[in-house]
Amino acid sequence: MSPIAYPRSPFGKAMFEDAAGDIEVSFEFFPPKTEKMEATLWSSIETLAPLGPRFVSVTYGAGGSTRERTHATVERIARETALTAAAHLTCVGATREEIDEIARQYWQAGVRHVVALRGDPAEPGARFTPEPGGYADAAELVAGLKSVAPFEISVAAYPETHPDSLTKRADLDNLKRKIDAGADRAITQFFFSPDSFLRFRDVAAAMGIEAEIVPGILPVTNVAQTRKFAAACGATIPPWMERLFEGLDDLPAARQLVAATIAAELCAQLYAGGVRHFHFFTLNRAELSYAICHLLGLRPKESDHVDCRRSA
Template identity: 75%
Template sequence: MTISINQLEEARRALEAPLFADVAGDALVSFEFFPPKNDKMEEAQWEAVKALEPLGPQFVSVTYGAGGSTRERTHAAVARIERETSLTAAAHLTCVEATKEEINEVAEGYWAAGIRHIVALRGDPPVMGTKFVSHPGGYENAAALVAGLKQLHPFEVSVAAYPECHPDSRSVEADLDNLKRKLDAGASRAITQFFFSPETYFRFRDRVAAAGITAEILPGILPVSNVAQTRKFAAMCNAEIPDWMGRLFEGLDDHPGTRQLVAATIAAEMCRKLYAGGVRGFHFYTLNRAELSFAICHLLGIRAKSVPATIATAAAA
């Protein structure tokens, strides 16, 4: 990684001053939500969307369940965001359990609803632990999906990247080759899988640059408040959870408020170190909860135009 004089100065300031003192607030952020499964979850998701809207994110995305299991709810969520907020909505789309014609039909529906940004993914098999097999007549991988989407309309397309290597990849080199194919097919940027140390991202950034990839690589940030749940997520995507993180949450099972404080502190510190290393864009996996992402953004100097009622109420409680 090439370090500029400005980055060295920023790193020195981060070490000598209070960690979050005078952060410029010049980072761009984006937020990811998952589609609600029932009316109560829909209300919670919408509250999270509205709470984070005043931060002016670059875009917000809505995920797509394994095997396309949340197709209709994903479409409904992104369409509502596009229709009823000032936000730019992005819809996740996968290759799983569908023909090209079926996927293209979904993409056409997004375009008709005003959605211009797609997060194109290979997707997880509908049965956890089984090997991915492309659907007969479907897109064989994310690179093919990107190319197909770009043939339909001039979508802005984001794809996934894996700092610790995708579990299905033969090697780190093969994984980087796959990332390059997705970008060469027309994707604008890559969003990384979550990770828990800044060094993981910086090493990946070095490998990406050495491979000749110049596209934006947004770090994906997952604020952890439920370690057991996060371990399940991490096992699925080959992400390492440091031992120290598990120890920090010991004894907090019955203290959700304290878990939130610890989670925000850990994630914000990592973001601050990434910022000191020149990162100016962050993608937050919100899990449909606004508080942690809002707090981290605030520490990074990003200010809301007005304090959302949900955040203000939580702070007063």
């Protein structure tokens, strides 16, 4: 593992002066609840598709609450676009047989990539308990999916430790179990300190975790909403970030600029630390993720620039 290289002083080179466009990205969306939200989602997909993402994933609500909408959205992406669609699957609210059947349906629909997660209970704050006859955890789910079909599988990782893990070592041991069960990569929960990711990546490598670990990037415009997300996953919101959003409640354009600046600086520091793969939690909006990719030198792929749709 080469030493970590940190960004130079802002009074030397410009932050993105060395960005060479040598990155790969993926984007995460959630299934829409209304026609208006669906229009926003598909507008975002069409905006981001020309950047040639490795894949786009669709989330699964707590307690499996969006199962049907997730399935419909993933299948539509696979059917109507040239993008690689990845479906989230969790252990919550279904038996092994039911989850395996969902996986078979995805495979038959042409979906070859699954994001395999333990999942959260439908009731906020409740502790996870395995479904009777269900998968006990994400490692078991990964092994089960691999027995259904040769899926490409991504799993979750937690630079600041999952709230249910007793220690950092136990959390990393759980990640290794998921990789050893057949997962191809780990995507981290969001974080706001580049050091937390870079140290996590290096400790994981020292433990023999050889699969790629991709940082999850959340451009923040709603601090209150982000606090809820962070409480559920063990992420830390630094006080300085809260201060930067103070007084901007009625200034959405200013919030967007601040959000873009914070996320872009995080990505620039990760890039300087050798990171070349990024996963963006888009919240079904394209602008911030697109802007950050642009700053990192990523440009639309010529072959995909006109239209992301497949011909009928």
